[in-house]
Amino acid sequence: MKVALIQMNSGADKPANLEQARSLIEDVVRHERPDWICLPEVFDFMGGSRAQKHAAAEELPGGQAYTMMANLARHHGVFIHAGSMLEKIAGDDRLGNTTIVFDREGKERARYRKIHMFDITAPDGAQYNESAAFKPGDAVATYDCEGVTVGCSICYDLRFPDLFQALALRGAEMIALPAAFTLQTGKDHWEVLIRARAIETEAYFCASAQTGTHMQGSESRATWGHSMIVDPWGHVTASASDGVGWVAGRVDPARVRKVRAMIPVAKHKVRID
8 A cells, every 4th residue: 555644834823834734635646646645634724723723623524625626536536545634622711633535535534632732841842731722531442444444543543552552452553643733842752652552553654744833822833743653663764854855654554564473462461460
């Protein structure tokens, strides 16, 4: 299966973000003809004020970003793992940070809401309080992509191996990680954690990232980029740099089976209380 990762520099201009996503999808389809495309976290709207986030959010299904991704998937006959988008949640003033997956006919195949909230203080003192604006999800999600089981995760989820073990137990052979990793954490932790999760689960890891700077209110914040594909042995098989664009590669289920046969960690697990 041929896969492609879209790397974006989204900001607080939703129409511009959607046009950037559309252009990159059409470019990679034209050059690579992938079977599966993954966008980064919050590809539709990043930064801005709380009020701007709410104005940009959509009720799912429906809305501009949702409809555009469904139409692109159907028009190009490709699976689109639509990174994540801002979701309005009835009865809650917080939003969902939500992945929607569309199949080759443009039909919704899976949905996942980010579970782990990025509430941290960065090395430069910048504070991130994601739980104030976003409601965490509570369900693990996988789906079938023409014989390949794909597991869903988003950005900060990467630091919680239990989630990926749960995905592996559900048969995930490939794990998607749309992300907007900060520059400071990304330069030290991004590749290390992705390769570790791939090795632990013995699954392919496809991580699509935001890159460059965006405005969070009056503060400029930077993301790391470096979208990458990692195989079940932990090898980086394709990687982007730090600009807007895309990277493509292949996922081979036979490689997953071979690695799991050589080191059958799933059979060797011991419950530790």
